[in-house]
Amino acid sequence: xxxxxxxxxxxxxxxxxxxxxxxxxxxxxxxxxxxxxxxxxxxxxxxxxxxxxxxxxxxxxxxxxxxxxxxxxxxxxxxxxxxxxxxxxxxxxxxxxxxxxxxxxxxxxxxxxxxxxxxxxxxxxxxxxxxxxxxxxxxxxxxxxxxxxxxxxxxxxxxxxxxxxxxxxxxxxxxxxxxxxxxxxxxxxxxxxxxxxxxxxxxxxxxxxxxxxxxxxxxxxxxxxxxxxxxxxxxxxxxxxxxxxxxxxxxxxxxxxxxxxxxxxxxxxxxxxxxxxxxxxxxxxxxxxxxxxxxxxxxxxxxxxxxxxxxxxxxxxxxxxxxxxxxxxxxxxxxxxxxxxxxxxxxxxxxxxxxxxxxxxxxxxxxxxxxxxxxxxxxxxxxxxxxxxxxxxxxxxxxxxxxxxxxxxxxxxxxxxxxxxxxxxxxxxxxxxxxx
Numbered sequence: 136x137x138x139x140x141x142x143x144x145x146x147x148x149x150x151x152x153x154x155x156x157x158x159x160x161x162x163x164x165x166x167x168x169x170x171x172x173x174x175x176x177x178x179x180x181x182x183x184x185x186x187x188x189x190x191x192x193x194x195x196x197x198x199x200x201x202x203x204x205x206x207x208x209x210x211x212x213x214x215x216x217x218x219x220x221x222x223x224x225x226x227x228x229x230x231x232x233x234x235x236x237x238x239x240x241x242x243x244x245x246x247x248x249x250x251x252x253x254x255x256x257x258x259x260x261x262x263x264x265x266x267x268x269x270x271x272x273x274x275x276x277x278x279x280x281x282x283x284x285x286x287x288x289x290x291x292x293x294x295x296x297x298x299x300x301x302x303x304x305x306x307x308x309x310x311x312x313x314x315x316x317x318x319x320x321x322x323x324x325x326x327x328x329x330x331x332x333x334x335x336x337x338x339x340x341x342x343x344x345x346x347x348x349x350x351x352x353x354x355x356x357x358x359x360x361x362x363x364x365x366x367x368x369x370x371x372x373x374x375x376x377x378x379x380x381x382x383x384x385x386x387x388x389x390x391x392x393x394x395x396x397x398x399x400x401x402x403x404x405x406x407x408x409x410x411x412x413x414x415x416x417x418x419x420x421x422x423x424x425x426x427x428x429x430x431x432x433x434x435x436x437x438x439x440x441x442x443x444x445x446x447x448x449x450x451x452x453x454x455x456x457x458x459x460x461x462x463x464x465x466x467x468x469x470x471x472x473x474x475x476x477x478x479x480x481x482x483x484x485x486x487x488x489x490x491x492x493x494x495x496x497x498x499x500x501x502x503x504x505x506x507x508x509x510x511x512x513x514x515x516x517x518x519x520x521x522x523x524x525x526x527x528x529x530x531x532x533x534x535x536x537x538x539x540x541x542x543x544x545x546x547x548x549x550x551x552x553x554x555x556x557x558x559x560x561x562x563x564x565x566x567x568x569x570x571x
Contacts, residue, residue: 156183156197158217164435164489171218171225171272178266179216185262186216186229193235195255200480201281201542202296202564205234219488221302222538224274227267229259232281236294239286244297248331249338251282251299257311260303264312268305276303279539300539302328317341333540407501409448417446417453417500428493436486437461439508449527450551452501457490459483461507461524471554475524476566478507483526484543491537502529502550527551 157179163169172179186197196208197215215230233255237247256278267273278301285294303311310323321340329336418425425444438444442458461478483505490503509522532549535541541549544563552561 155213156180156187156216158214163217164432165220165492167225168218168220175218175267175270182262182266183216186259189258189262191233192254193233195231195233197229197231199230201230201232201279201298203232204568205232208232218273219277221275221277224304225272226275226277226302227263227273228277228279228539230279231255234283236283236285239284244331244334245336245338247282247284247297248299248329248336251280252301252338255280256299256301260308261312264308268309274305276305276308277301277539298332298542300328300330330540333542333545407452409451409453414446414448414453421446421455421499424493428490432486432489435489437482442506446500447504449504452529454502454504454527455494455500456504456506458506458508459486460510462510464511470566471522472559472561472566474509474522475552475554475559475561476563478509478524479526479543479547479561480563480567483507487528487533488537491533497530497534500530502527503533504528523555525551525553527553 160169160173163172197213198208199212199215217228219226219228233251263276280299281296283294283296307323307326311320314320317340324338329338429438437460439458439460444455444457446453447456461482463477505526507524528550532546536546547561552559
């Protein structure tokens with residue numbers, strides 16, 4: 136009897152572990168994706184159990200979020216296996232954090248990407264493809280995996296995350312996992328999309344291929360410009376990447392990295408008419424869409440009942456302002472930067488993709504303003520000072536984030552953040568880790 140009880144307990148734990156890796160059906164807002172998640176739920180749970188059982192050299196966690204500390208990751212939501220849309224395709228996507236740290240001095244970006252591909256991506260792909268390669272509903276497999284790099288800044292060893300994104304079309308994934316000929320697998324790999332921190336990289340199964348010749352180019356030669364889709368991923372004069380200290384210094388240290396602005400890839404847009412009459416016309420033209428959005432997204436978005444979505448002028452552009460209530464389980468007195476970062480990560484980021492489904496034409500207005508009233512769900516929160524955070528995101532940055540070509544941090548860097556009416560710079564990782 137005791138042995139039977141033990142077997143039942145083990146079976147229950149295995150099922151629970153599998154479910155913990157898969158996004159629940161109720162969270163899927165897109166009807167098509169929700170139907171797929173429900174139809175193939177058992178297959179996804181079995182896949183999750185197999186992934187958890189994979190032997191890895193360093194800890195691997197499936198995760199809703201990238202670039203988080205391992206201690207925080209252990210207590211975070213690890214449901215990440217889900218169906219999604221990418222460039223008109225239905226994909227099966229997995230997000231995770233791999234806590235390997237590669238030497239920036241000893242390994243090139245391509246070598247680091249290939250190491251994570253060999254150790255993590257390929258083993259998972261070999262689990263996915265046999266289950267879904269004959270499924271006409273799935274056109275591609277996508278991965279977002281964060282690993283770490285270690286280097287020295289001013290003589291101090293530092294560690295920071297790198298984000299690797301890969302998209303394998305169904306046919307390419309089948310060849311990569313099944314073909315015996317290396318040339319066929321390499322050709323399939325070249326047909327896939329691979330980005331490291333938003334920049335395209337090429338993986339070579341044997342050696343470094345043409346990359347060796349590329350390294351011999353003069354240092355002043357201009358690199359090939361990335362595609363328009365990735366333009367915003369690297370636009371800007373500079374941004375702050377957060378790294379963790381070495382063994383002797385474990386505090387959070389910001390590192391400034393200069394990023395060269397890209398040349399414009401399209402002509403400037405005409406000046407937007409933001410007169411009250413133009414905004415009123417925009418409101419009337421989108422009334423039916425806004426009414427549907429309010430009704431369907433309110434359970435998830437928590438719209439402010441007395442502040443209907445409206446079009447406003449901001450910096451000579453027209454934005455759709457959405458007023459939402461953001462409830463956070465935080466103690467009063469916490470940093471407003473931390474509260475703003477948590478509002479984006481826990482609330483706003485989950486609204487962006489379903490929200491963009493209501494607006495196919497980006498030419499009508501310039502972007503969306505998420506105006507969040509932060510409420511702290513603690514007994515003493517009534518005495519806390521009110522905090523209002525506004526995120527102004529242009530459409531181009533939103534579309535970049537929607538297609539997984541930009542991270543949440545890159546989206547924020549491309550937009551404008553106001554806290555209680557004052558513009559601020561917001562680094563998600565620093566704010567959530569230290570409150571600064």
